[in-house]
């Protein structure tokens with residue numbers, strides 16, 4: 001514990017002892033070398049070694065840990081698989097990291113109710129794997145779905161290529177059991193819709209672990225479509241591919257997914273996974289339609305026509321699942337693939353209204369040219385969610401700063417065009433500083449009223465989302481003392 | 495806090511001053527209330543009609559200064575839902591906030607003011623071949639579905655919920671005015687956006703107790719070229735379950751499935767299919783086969799589709815359930831009403847798990863039946879809420895029933911509205 005003052009070291013030792021007696025010796029990690037394996041999530045340039053890590057095995061474990069943290073006034077951070085790209089699971093140096101990777105139980109696949117209840121550490125893809133034999137699947141499909149956890153998905157309100165048609169995590173979670181930052185175990189919703197009262201479930205999804213730790217999640221399962229058709233269209237450049245996208249959406253077609261990659265992203269993907277996309281493409285579109293056979297066939301013809309009309313020089317149609325998987329392979333491996341063409345990179349996640357895509361891409365190109373920093377573009381074209389990959393070499397002096405500036409300028413562009421600084425990766429610790437560019441102080445203050453109601457002491461994942469924490473303090477403004485009956489919980493104040 | 499008298503005694507003499515301030519805030523659009531401005535039998539004192547967010551904020555600042563309780567009113571189609579307000583010093587009438595601020599057809603989004611009616615919005619969107627897929631059931635004898643603000647505050651949903659989700663799923667941005675007059679935004683103009691807490695989720699279904707909503711941004715959908723309804727008679731609750739299960743597990747991607755069980759008349763389930771002309775023709779033929787004997791196809795909606803099964807003289811229960819517990823719920827409802835000599839009219843989205851049941855406006859009957867249902871609700875995994883009831887019996891009823899997380903909800907209320915001036919008493923636990 002070299003990084004701690006002696007006094008803190010003692011606090012940590014006491015804390016470790018209490019945690020051990022609550023959840024068992026094997027669950028608590030205080031060895032520095034092992035602690036360091038948890039020092040970052042998918043955003044690897046932010047690193048903090050946690051004071052302690054607890055590998056929880058049950059809701060009771062999580063609750064016990066939170067209660068001990070609350071009593072000791074120690075911050076806690078939840079972690080699923082640690083694939084987050086905004087530093088959401090970045091540990092707190094004086095805090096406890098609550099890891100859910102031992103909680104991977106998938107409950108009964110309840111087809112009659114179209115639901116499944118899972119533990120928070122369950123891997124996204126594990127849910128679909130369990131449901132597919134029944135003709136169902138779990139729709140939200142982040143590219144990281146082979147490794148990311150449902151708890152992480154819930155906290156980030158994760159999306160995926162198919163959320164254009166099917167929505168995000170928040171549209172697929174109908175119930176949650178959560179340990180609140182006070183240490184209460186609370187059940188919200190279940191297999192039925194609309195639990196009575198405020199939509200706390202809706203507030204918790206996407207709150208990045210700042211409103212408690214999910215211990216169980218009820219998910220909606222989606223019927224596998226009768227028919228899936230996928231094409232890969234190669235265009236001279238992103239302008240033509242963008243025009244095709246607009247034509248498709250403008251015609252009232254709602255594809256399951258429309259994804260775009262530009263030349264640099266294609267080059268990276270080829271180097272990494274040999275996806276064999278059409279040579280010479282300045283941009284490719286992957287368009288997938290799914291649904292009843294009778295609808296899909298007709299619209300698929302329309303989509304091909306739109307692509308041809310807008311300048312596609314080659315269109316490949318997947319003949320089977322194997323070929324479909326091949327189309328997707330290039331796209332889904334794109335983030336990792338840029339490692340092949342650049343030693344370092346920043347992944348951005350800004351969103352623009354889809355109709356301003358061509359203009360914004362043009363301005364990103366200008367930014368890249370004027371700064372000498374290359375930017376590869378991979379994105380969810382259907383909903384305007386960009387994933388610019390800002391490439392740099394950390395060993396070249398000044399390059400990482402320049403890359404950081406380009407990256408920030410791209411977010412400014414997104415805001416200028418009425419978009420958002422993050423479409424699916426979350427704000428985390430990485431983008432908290434950009435929040436005031438998108439929201440007023442009053443907006444941020446109002447959001448934090450929710451935080452104060454859940455966690456007045458700010459112990460749950462502090463330092464994330466909001467650049468400056470709000471002091472919750474006493475509830476202001478009560479001008480009269482409460483009636484004794486109200487105090488006793490026997491009557492309501494109004 | 496005693497909120498039964500409209501305005502604290504000390505402020506009564508400030509009547510003229512308060513009204514003058516409200517008139518300044520709205521540039522002359524405030525007045526003293528009339529009898530018809532009362533809400534659920536509770537008289538209002540002042541009415542203010544702000545035309546935009548800035549005026550609404552100015553109004554709320556005056557309300558804070560004079561410690562007024564505040565309730566927002568859209569077109570009034572759902573004011574009788576939820577709890578009766580304990581008092582209404584100030585009624586904010588949103589009818590002047592009826593503008594479409596931006597309709598960006600290419601991006602399939604619309605930004606509106608909160609007082610815009612859904613009917614007017616639909617008219618604006620239809621030339622672009624688009625719609626907002628929110629269709630709360632209209633009161634009997636009217637086509638009015640209410641305003642944007644009202645539908646968000648009550649989280650009212652209708653048949654289209656099956657495929658398009660609830661109000662909160664289509665709401666992508668909000669502007670609200672807090673109890674202290676501060677303006678706050680959350681979300682934005684893009685469908686994909688996870689920056690910050692989504693306050694829209696908190697506002698949806700909050701019955702005006704969190705803030706006064708002034709603007710909303712929604713995700714839109716293309717209006718389908720073809721629609722067809724396939725309906726089948728439903729002899730009993732078992733059949734209702736079987737048909738619902740067959741439809742939701744099919745590959746036919748229905749947009750909606752509604753159960754209608756009038757106590758006099760012919761119970762049926764109708765399924766809405768939407769899409770291309772050829773696709774819909776094909777799918778409805780398959781659907782007809784799937785539904786079996788007696789199934790018919792129609793190009794027009796059944797007369798009851800999208801309408802409330804209750805009127806302003808009856809009580810409406812909102813019953814949520816796990817999809818597969820439909821039969822259990824209907825049987826429990828029938829068992830509870832039978833001793834009173836009737837079977838309730840039932841209508842709702844059986845494939846989602848939301849039914850409405852109609853009871854006579856007799857407090858004893860309603861209380862006995864709701865108590866029986868609430869005691870058994872765990873068997874179908876849902877809640878039993880008294881959604882709508884005539885003003886004169888509302889006070890005698892437990893509107894909301896048991897609520898999970900009530901302590902946390904109270905803390906949220908205390909943060910947003912520490913003096914409990916926003917729609918006091920309308921929501922769960924007296925919030």
Ligand SMILES: Cc1cc2nc3c(=O)[nH]c(=O)nc-3n(C[C@H](O)[C@H](O)[C@H](O)COP(=O)(O)OP(=O)(O)OC[C@H]3O[C@@H](n4cnc5c(N)ncnc54)[C@H](O)[C@@H]3O)c2cc1C
Nearest residue numbers: 080081082083084088143149151152153155159209214424
């Ligand atoms: C190659 C790659 C591709 C990706 N593609 C996508 C994509 O397409 N779409 C997308 O949306 N994201 C994508 N991501 C980002 C990431 O995978 C998601 O954000 C994912 O949901 C994180 O899950 P996790 O289990 O790794 O969470 P972690 O990184 O461990 O944690 C993420 C956040 O969740 C909180 N958290 C974790 N568990 C809980 C819990 N039980 N209760 C409360 N809070 C909890 C943490 O505190 C943290 O704030 C990608 C990441 C990578 C590396």
